Amino acid sequence: MMNEELQIREVCNRFQLQGEYRNYEVINSGHINTTYKVYFFRDGEIKDYILQRVNTYVFKEPVEMMDNISSVTEYVRAKIKATGISAKRYVLHYSTTVDGDYYTFLPDGGFWRCCRFIDDSMSFLKPESSKIVEESGKAFGEFEAYLADYPVQKLNIVIPHFHNTVKRYETFKEAIVNNFAGRAKSVDAEIREYLDLEEMATRLYRMQKLGQLPLRVTHNDTKTSNVLFDAATGEHLSVIDLDTVMPGLVAHDFGDAIRVAASTGEEDEKNLEKVALDMEKYEAFTRGFVGTVGSLLTEEEKKTLSLGAVAMTVECGMRFLTDYLDGDKYFKIHYPDQNLVRARCHLVLAKDMIKRLDEMQHIVEKYL
Ligand code: ADP
Ligand code: GN1
Ligand code: MG
Numbered sequence: 001m002m003n004e005e006l007q008i009r010e011v012c013n014r015f016q017l018q019g020e021y022r023n024y025e026v027i028n029s030g031h032i033n034t035t036y037k038v039y040f041f042r043d044g045e046i047k048d049y050i051l052q053r054v055n056t057y058v059f060k061e062p063v064e065m066m067d068n069i070s071s072v073t074e075y076v077r078a079k080i081k082a083t084g085i086s087a088k089r090y091v092l093h094y095s096t097t098v099d100g101d102y103y104t105f106l107p108d109g110g111f112w113r114c115c116r117f118i119d120d121s122m123s124f125l126k127p128e129s130s131k132i133v134e135e136s137g138k139a140f141g142e143f144e145a146y147l148a149d150y151p152v153q154k155l156n157i158v159i160p161h162f163h164n165t166v167k168r169y170e171t172f173k174e175a176i177v178n179n180f181a182g183r184a185k186s187v188d189a190e191i192r193e194y195l196d197l198e199e200m201a202t203r204l205y206r207m208q209k210l211g212q213l214p215l216r217v218t219h220n221d222t223k224t225s226n227v228l229f230d231a232a233t234g235e236h237l238s239v240i241d242l243d244t245v246m247p248g249l250v251a252h253d254f255g256d257a258i259r260v261a262a263s264t265g266e267e268d269e270k271n272l273e274k275v276a277l278d279m280e281k282y283e284a285f286t287r288g289f290v291g292t293v294g295s296l297l298t299e300e301e302k303k304t305l306s307l308g309a310v311a312m313t314v315e316c317g318m319r320f321l322t323d324y325l326d327g328d329k330y331f332k333i334h335y336p337d338q339n340l341v342r343a344r345c346h347l348v349l350a351k352d353m354i355k356r357l358d359e360m361q362h363i364v365e366k367y368l
Contacts, residue, residue: 002108008036011051011112014104015095019047029125029225030241031331032058037117048117049095053110054103058330059243062111064156066102069242070094071154072217076146089118089230089237121228121237126266130284131234132224133261137288139227139236140219140253144293147217152247155217162220162244163252165202165315172322181327187340193347194318200354201314204251204304212300218248222257250301251308254289258309259316261285263349268341275348277356282309283363290367302368306360310353317346 002010008024019042027035027050034053039046054062073092080087094102095114103113127133161167176184176191184191207213219226219239226241260267262282265275286305294302321343323330328339353360 002106007106007110008038008051010106011104011114012038012040012049014097015114016098017049017095017114018042022046024051029123033243038114048119049114050117051112051114053112054243056109056111059111059158061156061158062103065158065243066094066113068155068158068245070102072147072150072242072245075150076143079146089121089228091238092116092118092240092242118228118238120231122231123225123228123240125225127224127261127281129234130280132229133281134284134288135229135234135236136224136227136257136261137285137290138292139239139288140222140257141289141292141294142236143219143239144216144250144253145296148293148296150217152215152217155246158244158246162246163205163248163312163315165205165311168315168318168322169198169202172318175322175325179325181325183325187321187324187343190321190340190343190347194314194321194343197310197314197350200307201311201318201350204249204307204311207300207304208249213249213251213304214298214301215247216250217245218250218253220244220246220248220253220256222253223260224257225260249308250293250297251304252312253308254286254305255308255310255312256316257285257289258282258353259313259346259349262309263345265345265349267345268338269345270341272344272348275345276352277309277349277360279356279359279363282360286363287367290364294368302364303361305364306353306357309360310350310357313346313350313353317343317350320346 012021019040022039022041024036024038027037032055036051038049038051056062059065076091077087080090093116096102097104103111105111221241221244227239228237230237262278262285264278269275320339324339333339
């Protein structure tokens, strides 16, 4: 197996990149792919790229995934350009190989892709300021608004049943029975609490199945670290991490963002007393999101946005607990019980949201 730097150089050689390779660094924020910032030198200036080795345990059809990403980014780019502004910092630009593909395979099976690094940008794992939270709401709202007339049935289903909470519950129950890591007994209390939330967490998915909510082009992984902001002004630039762009529910995009941006704690906060819904940040995100996409939504979608936060917090927490039961195979962990810590934290957050659901929906309506 090639060492890491040789792999990176080899991948860079295969893409049509401008300039000369200098060096690279690893970016460790995501839970799934392996991300590198690669420094290139061109015309006396540093021009960087983002190189990613896609996790093919999670993304089993990476070529179809890149098809979605390339067509969606082209679509958004055309919309932005049509307003007369340069799209350079507002939508990802993937590079092609000499063969014209948006990806390359290395002999060891690794699947790689490359996009331009957006200059003078920054991202936040957990935003401290409400201004950044509001900007992230605008970024995801605009993304959905740009794609509102994209033919949703043309998208490939990259991960089947991704936000199918009914199916997620089935998988959770199987993991409890299989008990691969022998941990089920020790987390009996957490298991029962997640099972008690099933009716509420699955309600939106069941409504969609009954035709009460439409499927739209959604991002499906709307955490704050998946938005870039202008380093000088804090204004939103591009939405990134487009791997899971698929047909989905607006309430799930809204809710998954709230799960991260409007929690008072970290995603894996150990001190559960620190975990609650931060209403000021909730309102900030809602202002940004509903202010940009709200007018496109149906009445049922508007009424169910706040419930999306409960659904996504429960679903994500339950996925962490499922992975803990399976022996930590899906999400990257940085210490042994991290998935359990994440699952506990999400339970506390979901319960706080449920208590305050009326207030949350009231805030949505304020910005409609
Ligand atoms: P992961 O799947 O690991 O979450 P992301 O695509 O979200 O990978 O990228 C991880 C981090 O790398 C982002 O949070 C951001 O800080 C940085 N990043 C990714 N793409 C770009 C880009 N095109 N320009 C600038 N920074 C980027
Ligand atoms: C994963 O790749 P990343 O870190 O942005 C996961 C999301 C979860 C998130 C939890 C493909 O996202 O669904 O909500 O972790 N992505 C995939 O932080 O499963
Ligand atoms: Mg990410």
